[in-house]
Amino acid sequence: MSRRSFIAGLLSAPVALSRPSWAQSFPSRPIRLLVPVPAGSVPDVIARLLAQRLAEQWPVPVVVENRPGAGGAIGVEAAIRAPADGHVLLLGSSGPIAILPAVNRRLSYDPLRDLVPVARCADFPLIFLASVSSGLRSFEDLLDRARSSGEMLDYAGGDLGSTQHLSGALLVRQAGIRLNHVPYRGGGLAQADLIAGRLPVMVDSLTAVLRTIQDGKAIPLAVCGAQRASQLPHVPTVAESVPGYESTGWMGVFAPAAVPWQIVARVSALCTGLIGDPALAARIVAAGSDPMPQPASEFRAFVAAELVKWAQLAGSAGIAIE
Known part of the structure; x- marks a missing residue:
């Protein structure tokens, strides 16, 4: 399923919850x-x-x-x-x-x-997204640029060693591409730089960036989970382009x-x-x-x-x- x-x-489906009859000690x-x-x-x-x-x-x-x-x-x-x-x-x-x-x-x-x-x-869910000015309109665009560019493509992925950082590192390993992690201590700062065009790509929780996407201030590229996100069903998963990827x-x-x-x-x-x-x-x-x-x-x-x-x-x- x-x-x-x-x-x-x-x-x-209706679920009946009854108050548990536990020992009174806890x-x-x-x-x-x-x-x-x-x-x-x-x-x-x-x-x-x-x-x-x-x-x-x-x-x-x-x-x-x-x-x-x-x-x-x-x-x-x-x-x-x-x-x-x-x-x-x-x-x-x-x-x-x-x-x-x-x-x-x-x-x-x-x-x-x-x-x-x-x-x-x-x-x-976590999601890769791009700035409007980056020219990236799909996840395939990101992969193509990361493979062909002479310079590594920057991406914001939280602080060093964060879930977002390792989600990018996992993509690098499984897709065989080059990406440069730019650490940010706050997702809000990264979003501001993405919206302003100072940063081409970021990965963050969907919850944190959903409003930015809905307002047309960023381009959703791909969600990192095994299934498409219910909030953005039209956005593909990374695994649709990179089989086996999941974060x-x-x-x-x-x-x-x-x-x-x-x-x-x-x-x-x-x-x-x-x-x-x-x-x-x-x-x-x-x-x-x-x-x-x-x-x-x-x-x-x-x-x-x-x-x-x-x-x-x-x-x-x-x-x-x-």
């Missing part, structure tokens, strides 16, 4: 959901949507706490140090969980040693590694049920992401594969940060 069909099914106090990125970011929006629904199921509040910094490492480390009783959870994403460990060998944590994946929640941002709930498995199982079941509910699924889609409920065991296998994929790419491309 394609992702689009799966999402359509979520939005149309939760016994407010739940803190740590988000290792700033307020207003894609993971933050999803965290707040999920927290609202979790609070409706539990007899305690669910408080979202943003802990940005160091590429997300500060928030992840705070979750790892938290008491392992299930009252502190992490809404982790591909950046600090899979990408950062691949490019930062001095990182203090190992995601699968120090955390337990509880439930995958949503994926957020998707993702988000999920994690807990400190020593949290009892009974609590992990309960939280996993509740989160996957909520993400699969049409009402919440619709709000996730409206926020520019794709609901992707996945229980703990499957999510762990997915994270393990992501860690291997990005570590291999970072190693072969020589991408490292200190």
Whole structure:
């Protein structure tokens, strides 16, 4: 089943959610959901949507706490140090969980040693786009220019070692082209330079650039996921030109590694049920992401594969940060 069909099914099929009859010992106090990125970011929006629904199921509040910094490492480390009783959870994403460990060998944590994946929640599409003045009108145009140009084509892809950066590096490896990564600490700055024509290409989350595309200020070239984005169904995937290419941002709930498995199982079941509910699924889609409920065991296998994929790419491309 394609992702689009799966999402359509979520939005149309009724799902009954009943209040779980858990032991009264959990939760016994407010739940803190740590988000290792700033307020207003894609993971933050999803965290707040999920927290609202979790609070409706539990007899305690669910408080979202943003802990940005160091590429997300500060928030992840705070979750790892938290008491392992299930009252502190992490809404982790591909950046600090899979990408950062691949490019930062001095990182203090190992995601699968120090955390337990509880439930995958949503994926957020990434997209390559071009400035209007670049002359690029399709992804094939980008490939042709990158192959034929005497100079490397610049692209903005977040900061060094970011998900966006490695999405570009993955394209370089799989398409056999040359691209020059121009690091930006903020997507807004990169967008401003793209719109002004000072930058020909960038890659970012679809959520961050959708309005710019809709306003005709940038040209969408290709989405990085395995499926076309529901928000821009006419825009092809990179894989339609470069078979096997896939780079998707993702988000999920994690807990400190020593949290009892009974609590992990309960939280996993509740989160996957909520993400699969049409009402919440619709709000996730409206926020520019794709609901992707996945229980703990499957999510762990997915994270393990992501860690291997990005570590291999970072190693072969020589991408490292200190």
